[in-house]
Amino acid sequence: MTQIHATALVDPAAELDSSVTVGPYTVIGPHVKVGAGTTIGAHCVIEGRTTIGAHNRIFQFNSIGAVPQDKKYAGEPTELRIGDHNTIREFCTFNLGVPGAGGVTTVGHHNWIMAYTHIAHDCHVANHTTLANNTTLAGHVHLADWVTVGGLTGIHQFVSVGAHAMIGFASAVSQDVPPFMLVDGNPLAVRGLNLVGLKRRDFSAARIAAVKQMHKLLYRQGLTLEAARAAIDALAAESNESAGDVEVMSRFLASATRGIAR
Numbered sequence: 001m002t003q004i005h006a007t008a009l010v011d012p013a014a015e016l017d018s019s020v021t022v023g024p025y026t027v028i029g030p031h032v033k034v035g036a037g038t039t040i041g042a043h044c045v046i047e048g049r050t051t052i053g054a055h056n057r058i059f060q061f062n063s064i065g066a067v068p069q070d071k072k073y074a075g076e077p078t079e080l081r082i083g084d085h086n087t088i089r090e091f092c093t094f095n096l097g098v099p100g101a102g103g104v105t106t107v108g109h110h111n112w113i114m115a116y117t118h119i120a121h122d123c124h125v126a127n128h129t130t131l132a133n134n135t136t137l138a139g140h141v142h143l144a145d146w147v148t149v150g151g152l153t154g155i156h157q158f159v160s161v162g163a164h165a166m167i168g169f170a171s172a173v174s175q176d177v178p179p180f181m182l183v184d185g186n187p188l189a190v191r192g193l194n195l196v197g198l199k200r201r202d203f204s205a206a207r208i209a210a211v212k213q214m215h216k217l218l219y220r221q222g223l224t225l226e227a228a229r230a231a232i233d234a235l236a237a238e239s240n241e242s243a244g245d246v247e248v249m250s251r252f253l254a255s256a257t258r259g260i261a262r
Contacts, residue, residue: 005042023060032065035084048096049077053084053109061090068095068121070139076103083109083127090115097122101140114151132169144179144252148197162252164201166194176256178218179248180211188261190219210235210242214249219262229253 003021004010010022013030020034023042031049034040038052041060046052050065058064065080067073078097081104088094092113097103101122107113108127117131120139125131129143132151137143142160149155150169161167161177168184168191177183182194193215198208213235217228229250236246253260 050080052082078103082107094119175261206241
């Protein structure tokens, strides 16, 4: 049977898999759904229309599914969806979405989310990300797969961060960060490519060479963004092995709305 501590308050309408564990003094609301193997620590509040997948580990003192910090929100039935195999450390705050922007906040799978992280309304965090202590995502932020964010970093509303990018400690991110790049600072600056991260993910020499060439075109040759995009698109024909990475960059640059960090 579900292991619910005697002091926890779980609404009878909540849907918890029989293998879920709930710690002391945790409160779970009526619209919450929790999947198999998930453990929820002590003194958590999980509320709203929140769906949590399987095999997550949610530590003590978290606020999950609270109403968004948006003055326009008026109690509409918005959602928070969390996937599988995430680690959520202490004192994190994940909010519901707001109407007019999809109304859903999402967190994917296999994310490592450290203490005091805030994920605001309508953010979309993909898979395999690492968010260090005190990472703050304002509304509508998009983080792609394998993004790493250093501690004490704030990310502005509507910013997108591309796959495999890394943001250094105590950075202020107000522009979109292209895939594979290494950035930090306030004001934000591109320091190079996330070479260590790519090697840890077993990128081949050919793929890394293509990423280096994309970095060079964007940041080292004095090209306009339009000219750099055209040159990057042309790289896809040079190597079948790196064509997917070129496509990731091309799609990101085509969809960037806040200007890219340069």
